[in-house]
Amino acid sequence: MLTEFNKTEFDYSYKRRISDLTQEFGSLQREIKALDIPVIIMIEGWEASGKGYIISNLVREVDHNHTVVCEFIEEDHSYRKMPFLWRYWTQTPAKGDIYIYDRSPYYNVMEDYSLSEEKINQYIKHIRTFEDQLADSGVLIFKFFLEISHEHQKENVNRYIDKGKEVLVSQRDLDQIENHGKYRVHFSKILNFPSRISWQIIPAEKRRKAAREILTRLVDQLSQAINDFKYTGQINQSRIPELEDGRKIIEGLDMSKSISKEEYSRRMAKARKELSSLSYEFFLRKGTAVVVFEGVDAAGKGGAIKSLVRELDPRLYRVNPTSAPNQIEKAHHYLWRFWKKLPRRGKMAIFDRSWYGRVLVERLENFADKDEWERSYDEINEFEKVLTDSGILVLKYFINIDKDEQLSRFHARIQVPDKNYKLTSEDWRNRKKWDEYRLAYDDMLTRTSSSYVPWLVVEGNDKGYSRLKIIEDFIEKSKQYLQRRENE
């Protein structure tokens, strides 16, 4: 019985033929492509509930070049070295593509009924972040759950065995049959969590009926969404965040801070030793870190990165420069390209500029709408929360310099042939927007200094001072982080 599930009743007053429905779905897929709408269809359900059959019917008449089936149950476990959402984020559709998920991010919670309440809540929260962020960016998401009874599940599995296809029966199948009751309570809990995109529970004991039902719903709901899109130009109502006013953080900095040569040499020598042993500790404890550098042009991000990595094992870290997104990246959610560059367990990813471009250059150059970049503060906080919850150390450094200091550094770059390449016309263009950038920096520092990942604002007029401040902070935070891991 399905009493625990929030099932909707079907209207069987008229039935459409599956072959007609697959045709209709095919036409809608082409319209989706023409309108550049990205779509995710999740097919979840009990083991042996017929997900494969449903998916076969969905792809019957589609353009395979823009419809992709993603299977998330493979035996390969390399993804376990990454935050669990990584393999979903990296397989999100570009504009105009339909991605059909065999399983879904919920699989990670569903597969283990013994998870603690706290762990379940954390998973669900992260998955809702995933769904919300994609939906806000205009991805159309459908969630289906195939429901079968205990009896029926046993029958399906036995049928495989009778046919001599034991190889298709997995440990998961047997486990669900043995503990059907426990799984049922567990699933029910998960499916009833409130979320923006609700689950559509589909009785799947009769496969053809289930396929017809899902196709009917998809055809109707897709048509509706396409109509809405044509009238309103959008797929979903996006979140409208309440934004805290940006405090004037940069204005309050004491930009005269500096350090004597002697003190710099003394403290840097000590720091270098510590960095070198930290490198070993990171390796030992499989520490994973994401380090972000932001700052105005010529603030010294590159130099700071160089002095930071100097004593680290070059196999430990990778530096990721961030420039304008390419065509394919533009067709995805703006966080997608950063998800792809996350470090695997035991590695460190350093970002020379980062996802904060969303609220800096994209804001100032109008590459993102006001609604979009305003929403991004929340999205970025959520993203960094997901990372820290996954056991990653996230550090953020913002280096500030004076307008005069920038000018003299620009001039210095012109004169030194080896640094010439660093100066581009864009630098001069950005300089003209100095005040606007300052406003955007203040907003960023105010709205994304979370308790779990605060910004370190660095006074950068004196290069020695700023490098040392960053490195000493890095050492301190890393030690705390590695200590926490040791205790866990």
Added chain:
Amino acid sequence: MLTEFNKTEFDYSYKRRISDLTQEFGSLQREIKALDIPVIIMIEGWEASGKGYIISNLVREVDHNHTVVCEFIEEDHSYRKMPFLWRYWTQTPAKGDIYIYDRSPYYNVMEDYSLSEEKINQYIKHIRTFEDQLADSGVLIFKFFLEISHEHQKENVNRYIDKGKEVLVSQRDLDQIENHGKYRVHFSKILNFPSRISWQIIPAEKRRKAAREILTRLVDQLSQAINDFKYTGQINQSRIPELEDGRKIIEGLDMSKSISKEEYSRRMAKARKELSSLSYEFFLRKGTAVVVFEGVDAAGKGGAIKSLVRELDPRLYRVNPTSAPNQIEKAHHYLWRFWKKLPRRGKMAIFDRSWYGRVLVERLENFADKDEWERSYDEINEFEKVLTDSGILVLKYFINIDKDEQLSRFHARIQVPDKNYKLTSEDWRNRKKWDEYRLAYDDMLTRTSSSYVPWLVVEGNDKGYSRLKIIEDFIEKSKQYLQRRENE
């Protein structure tokens, strides 16, 4: 003693300081970036010979945004589900980037001294293909091998243990120490294989001396290469292949071939059943396939793919459309983007157009130089050989239609709203080059119908006939392939 290795003697008449050399290397890296030259530096050697130390010195003064260290010894084995060259191909540098390999593709041969002569030869052949293809496309490759004595290796490993850093000592270290003699013979064999890029054997018992030596050589050889490049506009002398004349294959086709509705229905029904059970067999035997479709516009590639996948489990295959390469893809070897899309073990990748674009559209539109596309026939044959040697079934279908037939299909597309999207101005433009394309097709079919992956040329005026011919061929070849796997 190094008697077995083909060692070059050093000239120590003048010594440069490491700090100066790292500076010089840093400047050269920036020049490399400015000149858009891609570079690979492989650091191979005995276990515990100090590869990490060397690499740390190499990256001391570089721009980390364009210098990437790739470690290939990780414990993660997900790459084993792919052809062994996959993880190297997917980590080749874009133009202007330097990739430093900790280890190299040779690692797969080196790590096992008990490999048969035949297996070693196959590995080496594939690695040389990798090196040749990259070098031909203008990648600058350096290969260093760090040589230490048995005694010294033992000392290094013991030093770790004495320091309480046993965790840094791997099973590989101990194995090499135990079987040093066997490894020495094995390495010597591998290092002495003739190849276009020779190994530079570096005595590494003194780490600083080894670092200085490698830096000196890199600085000198890079400067030389940059000079050559400035004068000649190229990095390497590329292969100039001897090309067989294209036979007139298309002219000889009987384009009137067709099939009656009754026979089509009968044979297709049978084929569908077989496809469906093949899907299961592929899953069972972890069969891996790459299926290529080429043909003039409107030849029916899409329809053929659709009817082929209709009975396959949608989780088994993925269809990859091939359009013009994007900016990042253009900065890499033309095969790079296809390497990235290879199927993992147990999966099937279908290509709607493919790497053959190199000798078709890129040839006709002058996107590739004559030298480049003429070389590609060999490169493609080598590529497909690597795939088949890795246990992948590769199938290639070329569908031909008459010029009149194409026109009437174009007109039909205009009239059917649902097919309208398929017709673009490019189709009409290509049609004007009908005769040139025919020549290019004949050349392609002649030069890349290898014994291991022959083309199946399909007469496509009658859609039923062509689809059936492809599907029946697919079934036959798949059965043979799965049979071979079963016997192995």
